[in-house]
Amino acid sequence: MSKISIAFVLLAASLVQAAQPMYGQCGGAGYTGDTTCVSGGVCTKVNDFYSQCLPGAAAPTTSTTTTTTTTTTSTTPTTTVTSVPVPSKTPIAGADASTADVVAAFNQYNVTTRFGLTFNPSAILGVRFSAQSQSFKAGQDVARNITLNTPELSLWGLQDPGLGPFVIVMADPDVPTPANPSYSPVRHWLAGNYYGTPTSNVLTPSGTAITPYFQPTPGVGSPAHRYTYLLYKQPDNFNQQRVVTSQTSIVNWNVTQFAAQTGLGNPIAGTFMMTVM
Numbered sequence: 001m002s003k004i005s006i007a008f009v010l011l012a013a014s015l016v017q018a019a020q021p022m023y024g025q026c027g028g029a030g031y032t033g034d035t036t037c038v039s040g041g042v043c044t045k046v047n048d049f050y051s052q053c054l055p056g057a058a059a060p061t062t063s064t065t066t067t068t069t070t071t072t073t074s075t076t077p078t079t080t081v082t083s084v085p086v087p088s089k090t091p092i093a094g095a096d097a098s099t100a101d102v103v104a105a106f107n108q109y110n111v112t113t114r115f116g117l118t119f120n121p122s123a124i125l126g127v128r129f130s131a132q133s134q135s136f137k138a139g140q141d142v143a144r145n146i147t148l149n150t151p152e153l154s155l156w157g158l159q160d161p162g163l164g165p166f167v168i169v170m171a172d173p174d175v176p177t178p179a180n181p182s183y184s185p186v187r188h189w190l191a192g193n194y195y196g197t198p199t200s201n202v203l204t205p206s207g208t209a210i211t212p213y214f215q216p217t218p219g220v221g222s223p224a225h226r227y228t229y230l231l232y233k234q235p236d237n238f239n240q241q242r243v244v245t246s247q248t249s250i251v252n253w254n255v256t257q258f259a260a261q262t263g264l265g266n267p268i269a270g271t272f273m274m275t276v277m
Contacts, residue, residue, distance in 0.1 A: 005022065005120055010027075013151070016121060016270070017019070018034065019086060024052065024053055025051065025052055025053075026043035026051050026052060026053045027045065027051030028051050029098070031051075037053035037113075038053070040248070042054060042124060043053060051078070061109075071099065071240065073149065075192065077163050077209075079134070079136055083134055084143070087166070087205075087276065088157045089155070089156055089199070089200070089201055090201070091124070091156055091199055092124055092126035092135050092154045092156050093126075094126070094133075094134025094135040094136060094137070095124050095125070095126040095127070095135040095136070095137060095156075095271070096124055096135075096137050096138055096156070096271070097124075098124075099122065099123070099124065099157070099269075100136045101120045101137070101138070101269060102109070102121055102124065102270065103119060103120075103121065105138035105139040105177070105272070106119055106270070108139065109139055109226055109272070111173070111226055111228055111272055114173040114184075114185075114194055114222070115171070115173060115185065115228065115230075115255050115256060116180075116254075116256045117230075117255075117256060118266045119267060119270065120160045120266065120267070121267065121268060121269045121270060122155045122157055122161060122268050122269070123157030123161040123268055123269040124155070124157060124269060125153065125154070125155060125157050125231050125269035125271050126153065126154030126155070126156070126201065126271075127151045127153060127154075127229055127269055127271060127273070128151060128152050128154075129146050129148070129151050129152075130146065130149070130226075131149050131152075132138055133146065135154065135271075136271070136273050137271075138270075138272055139271070139272065139273075139274060140272045140273060140274065141224065141274045141275070142227075142273040142274065142275050143275070144216055144218075144275050144276070144277060145218075147215050147246040147275065148215050150212075150213040151191075151213070152202060153168060153194060153202070153203040153231070154201040154202050154203065155196060155201055155203055155231065155269060156201045157269070161194040161196075161268055161269070162232075162233070163194055163195055163197065163198070164193075164194055164203065164233075165192060165193045165194060165198075165206075165233075165234040165238075166192075166195075166203060166231050166232065166233060166234055166268075167190075167191070167192045167193040167194070167231070167232045167233075167234045167238060167264060168189060168190070168191050168192075168229065168230070168231055169187075169189070169190055169229070169230045169232070169255055169267075170187075170188040170189035170190075170227065170229050170230075171185040171187050171188060171227075171228055171230075171253065172185060172186045172187060172188055172216065172218075172225050172226070172227055172228070173185045173225075173226055173254055174218070174222070174225040174226055175218075175219075175225070175251070176204070176219050176222065177219065177222045177223065178223055178224075178225065178226070179223075183251045183252060184251075184252070185252070185253050185255060186249040186250055186251050186253065187211050187244075187251075187253040187255075187256075188211075188214055188216065188227065188250075188253050189209065189211055189212070189213040190209065190210040190211040190214065190244060191205060191207075191208075191209035191210060191212075191213075191235070192207065192210070192234050193205060193206040193207040193209070193239070194206075194231075194234075194237060207239075208244065209269060210244055210245065210246065211244070211248075211250065216275045218242050218275060218276055218277050219277065221277075222276065222277065223276070224274035224275060224276045225274070225275055225276070226273075226274060227272060227273050227274075228270065228271075228272040229270060229271050229272065230255065230264065230267040230269075230270045231267055231268055231269040231270060231272040232264040232267050232268065233257060233268055234264070235262070235263040235264065237263070238262060238263070238264070241261075241262045243261045243262055246262055
C-alpha cells in the first residue's frame with residue numbers, strides 16, 4: 001500500500017473516531033460500549049441489535065432529589081397490672097410474685113367467699129414475724145411457734161400503692177373449726193396509721209392499734225385455720241370511727257360490713273397463712 005493510501009486510511013479512521021460520539025453505536029443486543037451521546041445527540045434505536053447516536057433534542061437531564069424519611073416508632077408496654085415497678089423498691093422476699101397468684105390462692109381456699117370480699121388487689125402484702133424470717137405466700141403453712149410477736153408488714157406493687165396511711169385487718173374465719181365456723185370471723189388484729197417510705201417496702205405503724213395483735217390459737221385437733229390479712233387505704237376520718245373500739249367483741253366480726261361502714265372500700269392487698277396448733 002502506498003504512503004498516500006495509508007495516510008488516507010488513517011485520516012478516515014480519525015474522522016470516524018471523531019464523529020463516533022454523535023453517530024456511533026450507543027446500544028443494542030450484546031453491546032457493552034459507551035451508551036452516552038455527546039450534547040445534542042440522542043441514542044436512537046434502529047433495531048433490536050443496534051442503537052445509534054443521532055442529532056436531535058437531547059434527553060432532558062433530570063435532577064433527582066432523594067429524601068430519606070426516618071420514622072421513629074414509640075412502643076408503650078402493656079401490662080395487666082399495668083404500669084411499672086415502684087422505683088427503688090423490689091419484690092418482697094418469700095411473698096407471692098404477682099397479685100394473680102394471690103387471687104388464685106384466695107379463690108382456691110374459698111377465702112374470698114368466706115369473707116364476702118370483692119378482692120382485686122393492686123399490690124403484694126408481705127407478712128413476716130422476725131427479721132430472720134421471710135414473708136410467706138398466700139396459702140402457705142406457717143408454724144404457730146413463730147407467730148408470737150406482731151408481724152412486720154411490707155407492701156409492693158406494679159402500681160405504686162402510695163405511702164399511706166393504711167389499715168391492717170387480721171381475722172380467722174375458721175373458729176372453732178373450718179367445718180363449724182360458728183364464732184367466725186374472729187378479729188385478731190385491727191390497726192390504722194401504717195405508713196411506707198419512698199425507699200422501703202416496710203410499713204411502719206404510728207399510734208396504737210384498735211385491736212392489738214394476738215397470736216393464732218386454733219383449737220387442738222382442728223384442721224389448719226386460714227388466718228387472713230387484709231390491707232386497706234385509710235380514709236381521712238378513720239381515726240374518728242367508733243364502729244369498732246377496744247371494747248368491741250372480737251367474735252362474729254363482719255369484716256366487709258366494717259369496711260363499708262368506715263369508708264375503707266375494698267382491700268388493696270392481702271394474704272393468708274394456714275396454721276394449726
